[in-house]
Amino acid sequence: MVTIADVARHAGVAPSTVSYVLTGKRSISPQTRTKVRESIRLLGYHPHAGARALASSRANVVALVLPLRPGVHLPVLMRFVTAAVTTARRYDMDVLLVTADQGAQGLRRVAGSAQVDGFLVMDVELDDERVPLLRQMAQPSVLIGRPAAAKGLTCVDLDFEAAGARCVDHLADLGHRYIGFLGAPSVVYQRNTGYAQRTMAGFGAAAMRRGIASTAMPAEDDYESVLASVRSLLRTQPAMTALVVHNEAALGWIAGSLRALGRRVPDDVAVVAICPDELAEQMQLTSVQLPAEELGRQATELLVARLNGHPTAPLTLLPPKLSGRASTAPRLRRA
Amino acid sequence: MVTIADVARHAGVAPSTVSYVLTGKRSISPQTRTKVRESIRLLGYHPHAGARALASSRANVVALVLPLRPGVHLPVLMRFVTAAVTTARRYDMDVLLVTADQGAQGLRRVAGSAQVDGFLVMDVELDDERVPLLRQMAQPSVLIGRPAAAKGLTCVDLDFEAAGARCVDHLADLGHRYIGFLGAPSVVYQRNTGYAQRTMAGFGAAAMRRGIASTAMPAEDDYESVLASVRSLLRTQPAMTALVVHNEAALGWIAGSLRALGRRVPDDVAVVAICPDELAEQMQLTSVQLPAEELGRQATELLVARLNGHPTAPLTLLPPKLSGRASTAPRLRRA
DNA sequence: TCCGTGTGTTGAAGCGTTTCGACAACATTA
DNA sequence: TAATGTTGTCGAAACGCTTCAACACACGGA
Structure with a gap:
């Protein structure tokens, strides 16, 4: 050597x-x-990386803590990972993979052995067992998502409240007055998942603000129950002319369900999705983007900043961006 | 500390x-x-990991070289990653993520700085630019897949030839005499991708051996072209009663295409897929499994063995396993 | 009794960096 | 001219671990 x-x-x-x-x-x-x-x-x-780490007490490695549990949307996850790795490399850092199944245990080990300088934690739950640990560790961390008690942590997230509101505003501007909301499976809300609840809240508040009647339903991820949910929405609110969908797995069946119930997209019912842009593009749906790359990049950059002793905002909320597509396109001239 | x-x-x-x-x-x-x-x-x-690495010249970290390029099936990839990480942890090793876009350059850097003890390389192409580099590096490596020149390397792969043959044998045993093969998009074959060609070869050879007429077509990954390919197969060989599908993206449209052409599965045409078991389970297709976990585990274990100076076989081929499901189920009593 | 043998423990020498204080050499100011 | 910076370089001391040679001790066999 x-x-x-x-x-x-x-x-x-x-x-x-x-x-x-x-x-x-x-x-x-x-x-x-x-x-x-x-x-x-x-x-x-x-x-020699080890020698360098020893002498400088800097490993030039960040830990990426990945969920890998059922229910995570893998394409989104991978885009995040790619963005994180790429960004880290720009600052001459490498990425060590820590899977969530290693739990708090794994974090402690990796942190204790000075293998990494900081942590990038994905898929944070509202009351995550790892949060207290992260707070008391020597290494800084940046979370994707927002736990309930975010005090003393650095978090990055899409502004899901604003995203919900953005959908309503878009539809309201197009003249819609009766809007439905098709959400995640009900278990997700039971689990107290932050982003799902925040989106709902933003949607509801915006509708009230704009004087719009809104109805919401959860949806499971098979065709039958999507159809059932949509039917239920239409029965509750027969005048409904627009639908906001916050459920990636259900997206594929929305158009079909509506057609089965005698409504065409976008002529009878406009649809706005909240999902990765790629997915929306593929199905030609107007959507609020779920900016995986951007989140990954920002999170990594915040972590690097903290590693260099720069102070960082405790919460970075990305503003939602809406891309207009065919599913709401020709509605401008409605009554 | x-x-x-x-x-x-x-x-x-x-x-x-x-x-x-x-x-x-x-x-x-x-x-x-x-x-x-x-x-x-x-x-x-x-x-202290660095100190330990310095003193023992062992980092206890393996590099995982991931493709992350378009066209890789992410669910499979993630299962592989999980298996690799889990297995590595069993031997007290961690996993450093190296994305393929960092190229040979990245491998050299990571290897040169003694950051890792070995490499796990995924998605190897027939003539991969990294292969010569891997061969001359101080650290051992294990490849998933088989490059053309595998000399001096350790490779792990599913025995795709046997997989193709296994499908034929299963169908032949059920009495089928005219079998079609629906392959990957034609670009994949143009690219000289090892596994695609080997599967085809195995399929063809087995059909000849069993005295069975076989017809093959590539298929792109949209509904229209899947339909076109299936139609073309049926036109070429009207007596076809079974179909082997080696194309994950096409799977979802097979049943639909056949139905559109007036054939029901499995009554008129039996279907065998070569794909991850999870996918096949979901669609109730008889399939030869693509054992991602098993490959990941074995690859990692081989790498660990090499790190400990144990000799390893240059090539480990996993035998294909077939799971019978509804898409070929009730065919035993055919003429 | 003495010698080998094996077992359990130690001290010290690395491993390859970074970083701190020191120090020339030279430039600037009083 | 002397005092004071500045700039560029060096030597040596860490950093926290592993590992090798050496040693102390107890044991059974001659």
Whole structure:
């Protein structure tokens, strides 16, 4: 293995000088710098990560804590992962994978052994067992999602309340007066999942604000129950001309269910989804995006900032973005 | 930070003794061992990963090189990842994520800095640019899939030839004499993708062996072209009573296409898929499993074996397993 | 009694970095 | 001219662990 001493000898300088060239923590004359750089290139030198970690107490690795439990939408997850890895690499950091099944136990181990400098935690629940642990750890962490007690933590999330409201506003602007909401499976609400409840709340409040009648139903993820939920919505509110859907698994059956009940999209019923843009694009649905990449990138950047001692806002909420597509397109001229 | 010296002092022994208790590389008396263990617990000691890596030249981390490019089936990928992480943890190793977009460059960096002890490489192509690099690296690697030049490498793969053959045998045993094969999109074959070609080869050879007429078509992943492919198969071979499908994206449209062409599954046409078991279960298709977990586990175990200096077979082929389901179920009594 | 043998423990020397204080050499100011 | 910065480089001391050679001790056999 090529060591820093080899490089130093080859370049005719002291090892510390090589180190300073590498880290840039002291000024080095241009001549020396290029000389050292050349030696590094020639010898194919790579600093030993362990030695570096030991001496600097910085591993240049962040832990990515992934759920991997049933019910997570994998395409979204992977986009997040990609974004996190890419962003981390931009700051010369690597990513260590910690799966959630290792639990708090795993976090403690990884943190205790100084293997990582910080944590990126995905899929946080409202009262997550890991949250108290994260708070008392030496390493900083950034959470995707918002636990109930977010005090002292850094969180990144889509502003789901605003997302719910944005759907209503869009539809209201198009002239709709009776709007339905098709939500996640009811277990999700029972579990006290933050984003689902926040979306509902935002939707409801916006509807009230705009003087619009709203009706909401949960939906399971098979065709039969989607159909049942939609039927129930239409029965409750026969004048309904628009539907907001916050349920990725149900999306595929919405159009079919409506058609089965004699309504066409978008002529009889407009549809707005809250889902990854890719999915909406594929089905040509107007949608509020679930910006996985953006969340991943921002979370990683916040973590890096904290690692460098910069203060960060405790909560970063991404504003929702709506993309108009065919499922609400030609509604401007309605009564 | 609690160091090994703190533990040693607390337990009244030398630091080296603590180290030996931890690693088990020398015999330690039961009394001393429990005493040390107790101190470790009490003080909450975790060995510093960097220091350990430096001293032992073992990082206890394996790199997982993931594709993350379009076209990979994510559910399968994630199952593989989970299996790899879980298995690695069983051997006290962690997993560093390296995405393929970092390319050979990334491999070199990670390897050079001694950050990892070995590589787990997924989604290997027939002539992969990383293969020559892997061969000359100090750290061992295990590949999922088989490059053309596998010499000097350790590979794990499903025996796709046998999988193709297994489908034919199953159908032949049920009495089918005219069988169709619906493959991946044609680009996949153009790309020289190993598993696709091997499956085809196995299918064809088995059909010849059993004296069965076979017809094959590629299929793109939208409904229209699946329908077109199926129609083309039926036109070429009107007596066809069974179909082998090696195309995950097409699976959802098979039954529909057949119905559109006036054939019911399984009464008129039996269907066997080659895909993850979960998918097949969901659609009630007889299938040859794509054992993601098993591949991940085996690959990791092979890597660990190599790390410990044990010799390993250059190629591990998992035998295909067929699960009978409704799509071929009641065919035993056919003419 | 002395010698080998085996078992359990220790001290010290690394492992390859970073970083701190020191120190020349030179530039700036009083 | 002397005092005071500045800039670029160096030497050496950490960092926390593993591991090797060495040692103390108890044991059974000659």
